[in-house]
Amino acid sequence: MTLKPLPKSFYDRDTIEVAKDLLGKLLVHGDKIVRIVETEAYLKNDPACHAYKGMTKRNVSMFKGPATLYVYTIHRQNCMNVVTRIGEAVLIRAGEPIRNVKGRTSGPGLLSKALGVTREMDGISLLGPPIFIADDGYEVNEIVVTKRVGVAKAKDRPLRFYIKGNKFVSRK
């Protein structure tokens, strides 16, 4: 099986569409692979989005355009995001271990740790090695839409997506 990175055009679409389409895709970092099973969308006009109040030192990666990796640290945990359009991104919340992944992956911090993603990787491209997202033809049966987890603002927006029945989803 040859894994080919998704093209930039995949990310240059409506953030919610990208968030849903990312479900079932393979996230590849070096020799480690997980299947994305849970995501959250963060929009430009969304108070919970880091880019909501403009560009800061921390979130500059969210303004670098489609297919950029945005990694931020919170509570001693790293969380990884996929930037779509300027100021918008998709948080990868959980993954299913496919190859060379040890430990738990059900949660943003745990997933980043299991994949070896650090904040030094903030701002790099997702269009090729060492990190990229690929499609192996896996088809998602059913997508569940719910409110986001953990955010303090705009918590009622239905912007969280996960694969129904997948046991690696971080929370019901």
Add this chain to the structure above:
DNA sequence: CTTCAGATCCCCT
């Protein structure tokens, strides 16, 4: 320089 809030996780009850 000081204060404080946060897209989390772990452990105890």
Add this chain to the structure above:
DNA sequence: GGGGATCTGAAGA
């Protein structure tokens, strides 16, 4: 199910 740990960066004085 709930509270505390613990650190980085943003905001205010």
